[in-house]
Amino acid sequence: MSVLLTDQQPLMSNTFTFESLQRFPGLQADNLVAVDASDRLVLAQAAEAIEAAPAGRVVVVGDRFGAMTLGAMALHGARDVRVHQDPVTGEQALANNAERAGLGATRTGLTDGFHQLPLTPELFTGATVVIGQLPKSLDALREMAQLAATHAHPALTLFLGGRVKHMTHAMNDVLADSFTDVRASLARQKSRVLVAGGPRPHGQAPVTAYPLRQRHLDLDLWVCAHGAAFARTKIDIGTRFLLEFIDRMHPDAGTAVDLGCGTGIIAATVARARPRLRVVATDESSAATSSALATAAANGLAERIQVLRDDAMSSLPDASVDLIVSNPPFHLGASVHSGASDKLFRAAGRVLRPDGELWTVFNSHLPYRGRLTRAVGPTRIVGQNAKFTVTMSTRSPRDRPGESWATAP
Numbered sequence: 001m002s003v004l005l006t007d008q009q010p011l012m013s014n015t016f017t018f019e020s021l022q023r024f025p026g027l028q029a030d031n032l033v034a035v036d037a038s039d040r041l042v043l044a045q046a047a048e049a050i051e052a053a054p055a056g057r058v059v060v061v062g063d064r065f066g067a068m069t070l071g072a073m074a075l076h077g078a079r080d081v082r083v084h085q086d087p088v089t090g091e092q093a094l095a096n097n098a099e100r101a102g103l104g105a106t107r108t109g110l111t112d113g114f115h116q117l118p119l120t121p122e123l124f125t126g127a128t129v130v131i132g133q134l135p136k137s138l139d140a141l142r143e144m145a146q147l148a149a150t151h152a153h154p155a156l157t158l159f160l161g162g163r164v165k166h167m168t169h170a171m172n173d174v175l176a177d178s179f180t181d182v183r184a185s186l187a188r189q190k191s192r193v194l195v196a197g198g199p200r201p202h203g204q205a206p207v208t209a210y211p212l213r214q215r216h217l218d219l220d221l222w223v224c225a226h227g228a229a230f231a232r233t234k235i236d237i238g239t240r241f242l243l244e245f246i247d248r249m250h251p252d253a254g255t256a257v258d259l260g261c262g263t264g265i266i267a268a269t270v271a272r273a274r275p276r277l278r279v280v281a282t283d284e285s286s287a288a289t290s291s292a293l294a295t296a297a298a299n300g301l302a303e304r305i306q307v308l309r310d311d312a313m314s315s316l317p318d319a320s321v322d323l324i325v326s327n328p329p330f331h332l333g334a335s336v337h338s339g340a341s342d343k344l345f346r347a348a349g350r351v352l353r354p355d356g357e358l359w360t361v362f363n364s365h366l367p368y369r370g371r372l373t374r375a376v377g378p379t380r381i382v383g384q385n386a387k388f389t390v391t392m393s394t395r396s397p398r399d400r401p402g403e404s405w406a407t408a409p
């Protein structure tokens with residue numbers, strides 16, 4: 001998406017405050033915030049560089065809800081900012097917060113405000129400043145650092161912040177593979193910024209090719225993964241258990257969705273096992289959907305699998321799908337939180353046709369059966385091993401889910 005500013009608008013927004021930022025449509029709860037000390041610290045550390053950068057030279061990566069993008073624009077005059085956010089809900093939150101801060105207006109006499117790009121060379125071409133949140137995984141950091149070092153301006157400085165408790169020395173090492181100068185800021189309010197400069201010239205830095213590819217002989221499956229995708233090219237043990245039940249899933253289904261598809265392992269396995277099924281692989285994450293596209297192609301299934309970047313199937317009509325298969329998230333950012341899976345279960349209740357089935361897997365200690373029953377319909381345990389439970393929930397033809405189901409334990 002693009003948001004445009006006008007020359008008539010004041011360069012520094014007078015309505016932007018960190019406190020006014022909201023997470024919506026990201027999950028909201030008392031203990032979940034839209035901005036933290038690491039956002040503020042990155043902006044403080046990068047202030048001078050942002051203010052000195054010409055229009056079009058500032059890039060923001062991993063902004064969660066817009067604090068960095070809008071802060072750079074409103075407090076430090078950044079213009080024509082290129083932004084990459086992995087979850088689609090992050091993009092929507094940024095757009096909503098921009099609108100609320102008066103940074104989302106479109107008039108005449110246009111100067112670009114910010115625009116969203118995928119994680120590709122175009123995101124970084126010619127950039128002199130990159131600011132952002134440190135990603136959770138080293139592969140995500142490596143993929144981003146390599147792209148930035150290869151395609152940005154030689155004078156690039158990168159400022160990536162995080163909570164000290166989530167940072168490791170391995171992050172410095174990953175940055176040092178692509179940049180000659182890497183240093184850490186002093187810690188402030190339990191946050192720190194890694195600052196990197198001096199992109200290593202082409203040929204003088206180790207290069208990892210993304211998406212990564214791995215062949216799993218036992219499943220006869222290629223798995224492709226961009227840096228930020230769940231489980232990299234591995235097959236999660238919960239997913240592996242769920243795959244054992246494919247032959248028992250809705251025998252008459254014509255349409256199936258791999259909900260929260262990650263690298264697309266479930267979609268690829270289901271599509272191959274059930275040649276008449278139309279399969280949709282969907283995830284909110286851009287790394288996931290790019291990976292799922294690559295996995296489908298690597299297994300010769302590109303024609304069979306439609307890949308959709310979407311928040312909890314929001315673009316699929318009610319009662320339109322026969323079978324949903326999902327290994328749901330139980331983390332939200334760095335914390336364990338049931339909101340993320342509840343959202344997917346409610347979406348399954350909406351999108352399944354009457355008699356449609358949701359097959360899911362979860363750690364056996366989690367109280368998901370009752371939640372599935374309330375959100376979708378009667379839920380049966382179909383398999384259990386030492387760690388995981390696989391359930392099948394059936395969308396009843398009689399009632400709307402949530403209205404009449406007895407609560408299972």
Ligand SMILES: C[S@@+](CC[C@H](N)C(=O)[O-])C[C@H]1O[C@@H](n2cnc3c(N)ncnc32)[C@H](O)[C@@H]1O
Pocket residue numbers: 230231236239259260261262263264265266282283284285288310311312313326327328329330340343344
């Ligand atoms: C546990 S991973 C499973 C990935 C993959 N299905 C597998 O088995 O390897 C859960 C996935 O759900 C996705 N996800 C979380 N919240 C989502 C949402 N609101 N809409 C769509 N996908 C979501 C995450 O991005 C992640 O890829």
